[in-house]
Amino acid sequence: MKSLGSRVRHLRYPVCLVAAGVILLLVLPQVISSYYVLLLTEILIFGIFALSVNMLLGYTGLVSLGQAAFWGAGGYTVALLIVQGSVDNFWLCIIAALLVSAVLGLVFGFLALRTTGMYFIMLTLALAQMLWALVWRWRSLTGGDDGLPGITRPDFGLPWSLADTVNFYYFIFVFFAIAVFLLYCITRSPFGRTLVGIRENESRLQALGYNTWRYKYVCFVIAAVFGGLAGALKVYQDGFISPTYLSMTTSAIVVLMAMIGGTRVFAGPILGAGAVWIIRSIVSSYTEYWTLILGVLMVIVVMFAPQGIAGYLARLRERYGTVKG
Numbered sequence: 001m002k003s004l005g006s007r008v009r010h011l012r013y014p015v016c017l018v019a020a021g022v023i024l025l026l027v028l029p030q031v032i033s034s035y036y037v038l039l040l041t042e043i044l045i046f047g048i049f050a051l052s053v054n055m056l057l058g059y060t061g062l063v064s065l066g067q068a069a070f071w072g073a074g075g076y077t078v079a080l081l082i083v084q085g086s087v088d089n090f091w092l093c094i095i096a097a098l099l100v101s102a103v104l105g106l107v108f109g110f111l112a113l114r115t116t117g118m119y120f121i122m123l124t125l126a127l128a129q130m131l132w133a134l135v136w137r138w139r140s141l142t143g144g145d146d147g148l149p150g151i152t153r154p155d156f157g158l159p160w161s162l163a164d165t166v167n168f169y170y171f172i173f174v175f176f177a178i179a180v181f182l183l184y185c186i187t188r189s190p191f192g193r194t195l196v197g198i199r200e201n202e203s204r205l206q207a208l209g210y211n212t213w214r215y216k217y218v219c220f221v222i223a224a225v226f227g228g229l230a231g232a233l234k235v236y237q238d239g240f241i242s243p244t245y246l247s248m249t250t251s252a253i254v255v256l257m258a259m260i261g262g263t264r265v266f267a268g269p270i271l272g273a274g275a276v277w278i279i280r281s282i283v284s285s286y287t288e289y290w291t292l293i294l295g296v297l298m299v300i301v302v303m304f305a306p307q308g309i310a311g312y313l314a315r316l317r318e319r320y321g322t323v324k325g
Contacts, residue, residue: 025173034165039281041169043274044176045233050257050269051183052226057255058263059187060219061199065251066124067227069108069131070101072246074228075235076135077101079148084141090154094232101228102221104131109220113213125248132246147242151235172233179226184266186222195219256294260301262308271309 025044029037049071056062074097081087081096112123135142142148153162162168186192197205198212205212235241244250253276261272276294283290305312 022177026170029166029169037165037169039277041165041172041237042234043270043277044169044172045230045237046254046257046273046277047270048176048179048233049227049230049254050261050273051179051266052223052230053254054258054263054269055183055187055195055219055223055226057258058268059192059195059199060216062216062220063121063255064112064124064223065121065248065255066108066112066126066128067223067254068246068248068250069128070104070224070227071231071234071250071254072131072135072241072243073104074098074101074231075241075245076142076148077228078232078235079151079241080141082151083148088152088155090156094229097228097232098225101224101231104228105221105224108224109217113216113220125251128246128251129248132243132248135246136243142243145243147240149240151239151241153236153239168237172237175229175233179229180270183226187266191215191218253294256298258308260298260308262310262312262314264307265310265314268308268310275309 025040028040032040049067052070053064053067056064056067077097077100078093081093087093108124108127112120112127115123136144138144139146153168155162160167162171187195194205194210194215197210198215202212231245234245257272257276258269259272260275261270262268275297279293279297280290283293301308307315
């Protein structure tokens with residue numbers, strides 16, 4: 001009975017935490033200014049993006065510096081359909097963005113996963129930079145460094161318009177909730193547990209008969225799809241896209257988000273996205289060198305909380321629970 005009670009208490013804590021987080025995210029837009037609603041919307045979008053890169057980094061142990069390729073692929077697919085193809089069907093644009101990201105993930109994953117370690121990191125970076133160069137040079141299609149403006153938000157014929165900042169936030173929140181739920185189910189499934197096994201000891205799983213390359217390949221494609229989804233949503237928010245979506249800086253920042261938040265805790269990358277974007281919002285109002293402060297934060301996290309913010313909080317809770325027990 002004591003063991004059962006302990007399990008109930010153990011489950012009750014995360015359930016209450018999730019419920020409190022959902023309530024907070026639903027209520028906040030009603031009590032804060034439109035600027036902070038915009039900031040919160042960006043955090044949700046980058047939360048999806050950070051979770052996608054953490055499928056590789058946190059669960060499989062693969063460090064990719066090319067995740068911006070899928071973020072940009074999803075964004076440019078939507079932008080080209082709307083601006084160049086005059087397609088105003090939101091669902092068609094989103095499905096196309098997911099498909100393009102998936103195909104790109106299939107191709108890039110097939111190439112990158114033939115390597116390991118530093119070679120994998122450099123190859124993912126090189127593949128993403130090739131896509132960036134293509135977008136930069138193909139000015140007649142992509143607009144080059146001028147980008148593609150004129151991307152309108154979807155109109156579903158409802159009484160409320162997504163041009164309103166608060167309405168658009170709730171629209172993004174729906175996608176955020178669905179993405180978080182799907183990724184959580186994936187990471188808690190036997191497939192997700194196998195990914196963790198690959199991270200911890202790939203050779204042992206291979207000895208047990210697992211085709212670890214196939215698992216990593218599927219994970220790479222999943223990360224690409226959710227990265228493309230995040231990029232597509234960001235384009236609808238900005239109404240504009242440029243080659244910076246595909247830059248190395250974008251890939252590096254999202255990896256930092258995951259590491260600062262905590263790669264071994266599912267919600268860690270979301271906390272990291274929030275921390276990075278709040279720092280950017282506050283510091284950039286005083287100086288353009290906000291990345292310097294972000295670098296200092298990264299050093300502090302590595303030195304004092306190597307498991308990230310979420311990992312540090314989890315250890316504090318375990319220590320407090322042990323003392324209390």
